[in-house]
Amino acid sequence: MTDQQSGRQPGRRQVLRGGSALAAAGLGLTGLTALTGCSGSGDTGAGGSGGAGDPRKGKITVWSWQGPAAELKALIPDFNKSHPDIQVTVEDIGNPAIWDKITTGLAAGGQGLADVLHIGVDYLPGYVERFPGGLADLAPLGATAHKDAFAAGLWQTVSPDGKRVNALPWEANSAGFYYRSDLFERAGVDVGALQTWDETIEAGKQLKARTGAHLLGIDKPASQPDAANFFQMLLQLQGAFYFDLEGRITLDSPEAVRAMTLIKTMNDAGLVSNLAGGWNALMSSLKKGTAAVLPWPTWFGGIIEEQVPEEAGKWKVRLPPAVRRGGPTAATVNSTHLAVAGSSKQQAAAWSFVEFALTRPASQVRIYRGKGIAPALLKAYDDSVFHEPSAFFGGQRKGEIFLGALRAPGSAVNYTADYARALKLVTDAQSKVLLKGADPAKVLGEAASELARQTGRKNVR
Numbered sequence: 001m002t003d004q005q006s007g008r009q010p011g012r013r014q015v016l017r018g019g020s021a022l023a024a025a026g027l028g029l030t031g032l033t034a035l036t037g038c039s040g041s042g043d044t045g046a047g048g049s050g051g052a053g054d055p056r057k058g059k060i061t062v063w064s065w066q067g068p069a070a071e072l073k074a075l076i077p078d079f080n081k082s083h084p085d086i087q088v089t090v091e092d093i094g095n096p097a098i099w100d101k102i103t104t105g106l107a108a109g110g111q112g113l114a115d116v117l118h119i120g121v122d123y124l125p126g127y128v129e130r131f132p133g134g135l136a137d138l139a140p141l142g143a144t145a146h147k148d149a150f151a152a153g154l155w156q157t158v159s160p161d162g163k164r165v166n167a168l169p170w171e172a173n174s175a176g177f178y179y180r181s182d183l184f185e186r187a188g189v190d191v192g193a194l195q196t197w198d199e200t201i202e203a204g205k206q207l208k209a210r211t212g213a214h215l216l217g218i219d220k221p222a223s224q225p226d227a228a229n230f231f232q233m234l235l236q237l238q239g240a241f242y243f244d245l246e247g248r249i250t251l252d253s254p255e256a257v258r259a260m261t262l263i264k265t266m267n268d269a270g271l272v273s274n275l276a277g278g279w280n281a282l283m284s285s286l287k288k289g290t291a292a293v294l295p296w297p298t299w300f301g302g303i304i305e306e307q308v309p310e311e312a313g314k315w316k317v318r319l320p321p322a323v324r325r326g327g328p329t330a331a332t333v334n335s336t337h338l339a340v341a342g343s344s345k346q347q348a349a350a351w352s353f354v355e356f357a358l359t360r361p362a363s364q365v366r367i368y369r370g371k372g373i374a375p376a377l378l379k380a381y382d383d384s385v386f387h388e389p390s391a392f393f394g395g396q397r398k399g400e401i402f403l404g405a406l407r408a409p410g411s412a413v414n415y416t417a418d419y420a421r422a423l424k425l426v427t428d429a430q431s432k433v434l435l436k437g438a439d440p441a442k443v444l445g446e447a448a449s450e451l452a453r454q455t456g457r458k459n460v461r
Helices: 029-037 066-082 097-107 124-130 143-149 154-158 181-187 197-211 225-236 254-268 279-288 300-307 347-358 361-371 378-382 398-407 419-436 440-455
Strands: 057-064 085-092 116-120 168-174 177-180 216-218 272-274 315-318 332-340
Touching: 057 066, 057 097, 057 347, 066 085, 066 347, 066 361, 085 347, 097 116, 097 124, 116 124, 116 347, 124 332, 143 347, 154 168, 154 332, 168 347, 168 398, 177 181, 177 300, 181 197, 197 254, 216 225, 216 254, 216 279, 225 254, 225 332, 225 419, 254 272, 254 419, 254 440, 279 300, 315 398, 332 347, 347 361, 361 378, 378 398, 419 440
Parallel strands: 057 085, 057 116, 216 272
Antiparallel strands: 116 332, 168 332, 177 315
């Protein structure tokens, strides 16, 4: 995906704002692989106390990528009005290049790292786990004062033990259900009334029979890591993931089997188009109208507007149906964060910039207006920009829809340092289900056992 206007990239583990869609497809895996393959250096010896330097002066460097980097640069003049003696340099490292660069710096005991690091939720636990002390503890600098300022579940993600704070949340994307309202109307389906994915599958059969459109698409051979996005969304709608908060494997939990079984049911009914090829195939499908539903996060609305502007008024969005009747329809499926390097000699000044960028509503509103980056900071949503009707989405106030999701009860997600291994095994299992008709429970059980063998982590069911 490329949102050339905003500089967004596809897939959040892959998809945070960046350059081209082609470059973005598969992003993250390189860095994830590097992280997985790194034995870690244990304590980096970098300190990580979160107290070095003077909060009023110093020279700091920030690493981010494309769109987010541009927005951080744009904040500097306002920041310097209140912090005139802190000189900030924002470097656009690129995505996925930033992950390898951070990993290399952490493995070298923090040498060469910037003071402020932009980190995705899929990398943060791995960095913390592999490189203790590699990131500064922000608690001594005052981070805990902002504990209740962010969307549900995110604080536990950055502060698993409730004491040490590894980063502050920046972007938070909720699971979305973008759909072609005109196709569903032709099929005689009231999309707003669909409460569960089982009901949605039945509606999809009617949709396919009357319009020829598939319900949704999946990269069946898993040509890109994003092939598992839908599966992960179904997991998170149940409060589950590949690992529990203790880092134990839950890859073949009842929730996982339920999610994969739903996918198999859709596929067996002929409701899933094949998006082999990843992002390009997805964009092609979007332009051709192959599928009526795009179960993608908050940021994807901008992609739809950009790719098919002639379809204004035909698209709408809602939160996903529940996996089980009465279950949650909200989940934060990806997020990014700003951390301070444990090796930084200017941790206090770095924190001053992080706090200015992420806890000040005006900063987040400016970033949202510039690049459409959905803030984790709930107070930012008081601004009218999040409550304006969208002409493209039939007059819906889609900002309010996703705000409702951010306010809903949410749980933290633990990606661990072994996420890349888990993701590969999951996508392989999903391909067996979609291409060979394999039994979901069997392939997930095999994947969980293999993950336990590779990582030494305990498998719990």
